[in-house]
């Protein structure tokens with residue numbers, strides 16, 4: 497059976513609230529489909545407002561004990577959770593491919609990447625150190641402690657259904673926070689499987705709750721609740737702005753990982769193979785459905801033709817199709833609106849003077865071939881909006897200044913990539929590029945140990961590293977006088 501699991505109980509059709517698996521009292525459900533076949537592969541409850549409120553209540557009840565638990569105990573539970581996730585890597589990867597469509601090799605990599613956050617924060621839990629500050633007046637002791645923020649909410653997208661949750665939940669739990677998580681309706685299964693394993697790892701009831709249902713209702717409930725002290729969201733800039741606005745009334749803390757529009761700059765002096773590797777992974781990983789995907793490829797004039805010939809040859813070798821086929825490089829897109837958007841970007845690029853080198857429109861269903869268009873206009877739609885699909889548009893440039901100006905001509909600033917073998921070029925572009933992350937001669941930069949996040953309209957805050965832990969901590973300054 498397609499997507500059959502060694503442990504069938506990891507595929508859940510209920511939400512997880514206060515340590516119990518629940519359905520909606522109304523009986524309403526949301527169907528989950530397989531993007532490759534289009535067949536329904538399961539469903540999750542469409543919870544009512546009150547049922548979602550119960551998750552917030554459970555997280556509130558769990559908070560006092562969890563926040564006062566020994567840090568090393570929280571770390572040990574996280575460590576067991578990590579071990580369980582890795583022990584079930586294959587099952588979790590199959591669930592991800594089933595609900596998201598991505599190639600199974602990439603799904604396995606997502607599990608390892610996502611588990612990396614749990615492992616990292618298991619270790620960090622015991623390293624939440626405070627500070628003492630030399631007193632400014634005699635007889636005083638000035639101290640800073642870090643406290644968990646409280647009940648947190650996580651709203652996650654469909655493109656990395658497992659990793660986008662672990663990188664929020666693991667630092668939250670390490671800090672002593674409790675959480676209500678709402679996965680994307682297209683891909684709720686990986687999040688629910690994570691809850692099964694968290695419970696097995698010994699996470700006390702109410703610390704993690706996973707709710708499913710209508711996104712706008714849940715968003716309204718979470719932002720309106722005075723109990724929820726922080727929201728961590730990964731998704732579109734539009735919804736991020738809505739959540740920010742709705743959070744203003746209660747001055748909630750926010751971490752926002754929003755849209756990106758990553759440029760890749762390939763300079764004349766780049767190593768050709770490294771530049772090709774960078775372009776392939778930065779553009780085509782997850783079928784281009786990544787917020788750090790290279791959306792716009794700018795190539796300096798001297799290497800332009802050589803690069804295009806070699807990139808076309810690389811793309812010609814890619815296999816697109818069923819994510820469950822071990823040989824597949826590009827799976828289906830998540831849904832038909834996703835396909836329509838990529839086709840719109842392709843049509844517009846060609847209408848604006850771009851020339852199609854390989855690929856083209858959808859091959860039926862949600863499958864799109866990897867596609868390359870050269871001589872794309874510098875103001876084409878694909879340079880302005882996130883494409884989120886396997887379409888690469890290439891644009892020539894002449895000078896470093898011109899390349900950087902093109903790269904920065906966007907309201908977004910999540911990731912940027914450059915390929916060059918000249919230290920001065922690298923240093924200059926690294927200084928001048930407006931983005932939260934820069935890949936230099938590589939298109940694969942994300943890991944648990946680094947601060948992931950953006951500038952400009954790409955968001956607020958960082959995930960991963962010790963900085964990602966600070967997002968779940970409040971500082972408390974204590975001034976002790978009369979000593």
Ligand code: ADP
Nearest residue numbers: 651652653679680681711712715730731732735
């Ligand atoms: P994407 O383009 O990745 O689907 P979205 O921002 O639409 O980006 O979705 C990201 C997450 O936000 C998903 O879990 C989605 O269900 C959720 N979401 C969508 N609309 C809202 C909303 N109004 N309030 C809260 N969450 C929302």
